[in-house]
Structure formats: structure tokens, C-alpha cells
Amino acid sequence: MNYETRMDSAEPADRIVMDGRVLEEEALAEEKGSQRRRLFIVLAVILAGALIAALMFSGGEEETAFAPEEDGTLAAVTVLAPGAATLEGTINATGTLAARREMPVGVVGEGGRVTFVPVEAGQWVRQGQVLAVIDRSVQNQQAESQAAQIQVAQADADLAQANLDRALRLVDRGFISQADIDQLTATRDAAVARVRVARAQLNERQARNAQLNIVAPAAGLVLERNVEPGQVVSPGSGTLFSIARGGEMEMLAQVSEEELAQIPVGATARVTPTGSSQSFTGQVWQVSPTIDEQNRQGTVRVALSYDPALRPGGFATATIASGTLVAPRLPESAVLSDDEGSYVLIVNGEDKIERRNVEVGMITDDGLAISSGLDGSEKVVLRAGAFLTEGETVRPVMAGK
Template identity: 70%
Template sequence: MNYETKMDLATADEGAVDHERGESAEGSSSRKRLWVILAIVAALVLAAVLLTGGKETEPFTADRSGELATVTVLAPGSTTIEGRINATGTLAARREMPVGVVGEGGRVQSVLVEAGEWVRAGQVLAVIDRSVQTQQAAGQSAQIAVAQADADLAQANLDRALKLVERGFISQADIDRLTATRDAAVARVRVARAQLGERQARNAQLNIVAPAAGLVLERNVEPGQVVSPGSGVLFRLARGGEMEVLTQVGEGELAQIPLGATGKVTPVGSDKVLSCQVWQKAPVINRENRQGTVRCAMSYDEALRPGGFAMVELASGTINAPRLPESAILSDDEGSYVYIVDGKNTVQRRDVKVGMISDDGIAIASGLDGSERVVLRAGGFLNPGEQVRPVMNKAQ
């Protein structure tokens, strides 16, 4: 009995210990699950904070009452907007003058200018050898002397005959013949003088001269070279040194650029910003690329190199219109539109037509007068007729 009693007590004690161990294991497992859940919640909260930047999404939030959405609105007003068109262009002489052989040509004796030099009107650029032409001019001068001598003799014969006709020694027919001889001799004098003048004019054309004052852009001739009227362009000049930039713009932009508009030109490879003025627009549009040429005149500058490229910024006129950021303008199949909030805080759709685009925003050509409260952002989440709580943009 004593033995069995001891065994029963020992068995009871062991059961109690096992029961306590089971309860302890179950509590430890529950605590682990709780810590895992808390860690997951903390990770989700941290991710939400990082995604939102730690700030509330102001443009479109639910009101604390849960009834109205909060939207940021902007009353743009009306401002003067100056449009700008950026393009690339090619530098060129505004009035380019090709100079070649005008006369009969010959061997170039000397070239008196270099490319890059300034010349005045009538200045000799190159001289062609005229040794043969000089002798021809001398021969023409001698022909004048011969013709003049014949004319003097014919006049003397006529004068003597007129004295004898009164005495009846010479008939009137002889007088007419002598008069005709004298007139023919005088005419030959005039012909000889005209031929000499022609020869001298041809000799003068042997000098290649500048037709107007300007800058020499090209020199394509060297001493000893034989040239003729078919030799092509020997010199190329920019009249007055005037330059221009030719830029291609779309037909829509071409219509926005007025004559006389100013612009800024930055030649490639230079830090200089030069001014220009539009003096001509292409009267036709290229059918292939739907572009037209704008010619913008410039004063001479050392940084300008005809044939080079330049960055061009042209003024496309000014307008008075509301200006909105890009986030406020939406579009669909019907065109561009914005959402406005009326006096009853109701969202309304308003169709608009966009105008000039600049770094400061997009001009509204029509559809708004600037006094409306325009939804600044999150318009895609709204519907016409929806009630909202508008908040004026703090930047205004």
C-alpha cells in the first residue's frame, strides 16, 4: 500500500509538470505570432509614409466628415503672355553678291584682296593682263588721227570749191560731191572715236571690281589663272556685311510669327547671344515637311560664319489670356477641357482652346476669362455635377 501510494503521487506530480509545460509552450507560440503581426503592420505603415513623402495628398482628399472631396482650385486671371518659338537655323549673308568675269577675260595678273577683308564699292579685286588690249587701243587711237586728217582735207577742198563756184569754174554738182566727201570723212572720225571708246571700256572690264561695299566671303582665283565669262564665281561678297539666319518652322508657328519680330541667335561653338529681326517669311510651305522659312536679319559679328548653324529663339507675338499649368488641362475625344467649381461648389466641365505654350504654363485662347475657379489637379477623379470642398491654391 505504501508503495502504490508513492507511485500514485509520483505519477500525479509528473502529470502536473507536463500540463504546465504544455501551457508554457502554447503561450510562447502566441507571443511570437503577435510580434510577427506587429512587425508586418509597422512595415506597412513605414511603406505608406515613404510613398506619400510624409505629407497628406492635398489635391484630392476626403473631408473628415466623409461627405465632400477637397480639391485645390486656381483663379488664373488674365496676363500678358509672350510666345517663344525655339528652332535651329543656318547662318548666311543677307545679300550675297557673286562676282565673276564681266569682260573677255584673260590671264590673271594679280589678286588684291583676301577672304575676310572689307572692300568699298568699285574697289579692284583682281587685275587681268591687258598687254594685247592696250595695243589694240593704241591702234584705234591712230585710226582717229587718220580719219581726222581725211576730214580736214575734205573740208579744205569744199571750201576752195565754194569760192570758185561763184566764178562759174565749178558746177553745183561738184559742190554736192565735195560736200558728201567731207561729211563721210567726218563720220569716219566719229566711228573711230566710238571704236576707241569701246576698246577702252573693254579694257576697263579686265579689272574685276566690287559692285558694292561689303565683306569678302570667298576668293576662288589665283594669279596666273586664265579666266573667262564661263569661269564661274571668282569672289563672293556679303553686301554691307549684313548677315541673316534662316530657320525652318511649322506652318502653324509660321503664322504666329509677325514681320519685325525680334529673336535671339546663339551660333554653334560660341557663347554670344546676338539679336535678330524677322524681315521675311516664306510665301509658300514645303509640301514634304509642311514647314516654311523665316529669315531674320542680323548685324555683322565675328562670331557669325555663313553656312554655320545657330540656335534661334523667336518671339511669336503677345496675347492677354489666362494661363494654367499643364496639370489643370484635360483632353478627350471632344478636345481640351478643364473642370471649374461654380458658386455652389459644384464641378462643371468647361471646353477650352489652348494657345501659346511656355515654361510658365499654357495659355487659354478661349473658354475662360480668368475669374473662374479651375481645378488645379486630380481633375481625372471628378465628374460634372459633383459637390466638392474647394481650397484656393496657396501659391496665388
């Protein structure tokens, strides 16, 4: 009796536990379903965003460069008739700035101790202007001595002439022989010659003294000053001053062997010193006649007018005009190459693919100039040439239509 009572009382408890488990499992299932729904929503949003971005980048439509027709019979190929245009080519180069005509100035005369240097680097000087003065106290005394020697020689010459004149008056009377006259004449001539020697020595001394002043050989800009007062200089002292004649500057631009042949003398160039936003217009005045064997480059010399921003020894970049060319121009995607060289694919009058070998000329920002192989009226395959075969029949579609 008691056993049955216990059994009846335990049955509702088991049912309660079972109901709780059922409720818990249903809650978990519902939560998992909610998570799946949220995941599907997130994926749908991401997919929609990707589609919108793709449409925005593609402009809302996509150009088909090469695609088969829906019936599978012909391929639609985008073509371009390039025509002919006048192209201006440019070549970019780097190099250093320098004086176009740099004049090194050193000691011309005997040298000595420098007493005065009146110029500084960066100053303009005129032709013949004194750059440095060398002490000449000893040389001045030598010049005075040479001047005195002229007076001595002149006195001897005057005495010899007087003796000759007296002898000539006595020769007719028989007091003086002809041999004596000849001797006196020779003495007079020697004295006159010594006068000329003394004068030449004085002129030489004065010329040497004048060379003690170091002067500017031409007007220009002083680039370097390598001497100070008190310094002893001589002909072996090297360069004391460096002058840019007329202040003219230039850029020594280094270009490749291929580009060197495209640059004519007289071409315009824009030079920009490193670290400066200012550009200067120059003109090519010399193209190197030789090529460096190590780097296969040549030098193009661009003449520039003086400007404080152009400092010799500085680094600069240049954009050089390489001339004009009337030729068809194609984008890089239209020009292919293989072992035989560069070529393009064109669609002939029968709508068949045909290979045409071409030569590429100057390269511009807008494409490649075709120097030979095309006249501009052909229908050139714009893209996807690698997927086409020669002789294949296609349906040409003009670019932009």
C-alpha cells in the first residue's frame, strides 16, 4: 500500500523533468535557427554590396573585347581605326648641374705671399678684375735696378757716339786710320745694343710684376675661392679660383643609347633641380658623340641661363623633347610581340583576322606610336589578341560604339 503511494507521487516529478528537457531543446533549436537567419542576412548584405561596387567600378556596363555570339558562330571583337596624329615625344633623364664653361684660375707668374683677396665665392667679376694680390716688394726693387741699368747703358752709348763723331772729323786729316774708325763704330753699336737689352729686361720685369696680380680672364661668377691672405702660392699651387664664364650653367643629362639617337641638337628641355619645385627651360646644345662602355649611356648637355637655384654639382631631372612624329597611335594592349618582333592583329575586308608586323616608334603617355606597318585606316584588334588565330572570321565592333 505504501509502495503504490510512493509510485504515484514520483510520476509527476519525472514528467516535470522530461518537460523541462523538451523546453530546453526547443529553445536551443530556436536560437540556432535565429543564428542561421542572421548569418543568411549578413551574407546577403555582403553579396549585394559587392554587386553594387562592381557596377560602380565598371560604370554600370562592361565592354566585351572578345566574346562569342549567343549562337556560337562568330566572335565579337573590339577594333580601333587609329588614324594618324602628330605626336610629341619626351625623354626623362637625370644628371648633374655644372658650369657650361668653367675657368680655373691659378698663379701665372712667379708667385709669392698673398697679401689681399678682394673677392668671395658667389660674386660676379669683370674681365681683368684683380682676384688676389701677391707681395711684390722684392720685384719692385729689381725693376728699379733694371731702370738704372738703362741709364748706365745709355751713358755708354752716348760716349761711344761722341768718340766716333770726333774721329770722323780727324780721319780726313790723316790723324785717324780707317781701322780706328771701324773700332769706334763697333764700340758705339755695342753700347746702343746694351741700351736695348737693358730696356727689354726692364719690360720683362714689369710684365712679371703685373702677373703677380691674379686677375679674372673673363667676366663671370666666382664658384670657388681656394686662397687666403698670408698663403704662399706658386705655379704648382693648382686652382685658386674657379669662375663660370658669363654665369652660364648646364645640365649633364645621362640617357640610354637608344634614346640618345632620338634627341636633336636644339631640342627644348625642362630642368628641375632636386629639392626644388621650380623648373627651368633650357636647350640641348651638344649630344655626346660617344657611349660609355660600362653603362651604355651618353651625355646630353642642356644649356641654362644663370639662376641662384642652379648650383653646380647639384642633382637634377630633365624632360627633353625628342621631336614630333606623324604616325598612328595605339594603346599598349593592341601591340603584341613574339620571336619575330612586334605585330598587331587587324580585321581585313572579309572580317578575318590578319597579322601585320609593325615597328614601334616613340612612347608617349597616350600610347605607342607605330613608325611603320600601319597607315591608320586599318581595323586593329584592341584587346584579347592572344585568343585569336590568323584567318579566323570575327564580327568587328568599333571601340566606343
